[in-house]
Amino acid sequence: MTHPRDTNDLIEALALDAGPAPKVSPRLVAAAALGGLVAFALVAAWLGFRPDLPEAPSTRMFWMKAFYTALLGLGGFFCVERLSRPVGSPRGGLILAGCVFALLVTIGLWRFMHADPADRMPMLMGQSWQVCPRNILVLGVPVLAATLLAVRSLAPTRLVLAGAAAGLFSGGVAATIYGLHCPEHTMAFVAVWYSLGIALVTALGAVAGPWALRWR
DSSP states (O other): OOOHHHHHHHHHHHHHHHOOOOSSOHHHHHHHHHHHHHHHHHIIIIIOOOTTTTTGGGSHHHHHHHHHHHHHHHHHHHHHHHHTSTTOOOHHHHHHHHHHHHHHHHHHHHHHHHSOHHHHHHHHHTTTTTTHHHHHHHHHHHHHHHHHHHHHTSOOSOHHHHHHHHHHHHHHHHHHHHTTTOOOOOHHHIIIIIHHHHHHHHHHHHHHHHHHHSOO
16 A cells, blocks of 8 residues: 555655646636625625615725735635645745734734724724624635645645645635625734634645645
8 A cells, every 4th residue: 555655755756756836726716706796796695785785895994805815815826826836835835924914903903002092992892893704714615625625636745734725715715705794994804703714714725735635
């Protein structure tokens, strides 16, 4: 019986002989589009769009949320795209996601500490802290399923990491779409509850990765 380590070594050797893979897999792009459409449909049919959506794009906070979650998703995409190959490194994507997260947390904490004490808890909790992470998790499941299916058709060898990267990507996509429903408008809220929702999808991907991505 072939040992898993020997199998991984063989895959890596074959990948080196085959030369560099394409920079972006069309399958991952298709998975992002398909999962994003399903998540959008869920928002439309289940949660509904925020009442002020036509005016929301004129506010800075609307775009701040969108850029934050989209950049986290982009970092996850870079990670999963590299980890879908035997010799790819997720370092660049992790650096991007980490820097974006650290920047938002720093700005959110600064605004929180400089706010009037009576305003701090409303800034942090908003009106929807109890459902925000859960909703992002639910919206992230179809994106994650499509992404894992695409990654499985490639050549991942680090299945937990690849699953977590797929979750980070999926959580970023889901949270960006969730912004079409959520009217919360403080950085402290986004830094905590949006990030928690994305983290939940990331954790789900890490758990599902070894099962969904293993070769059968």
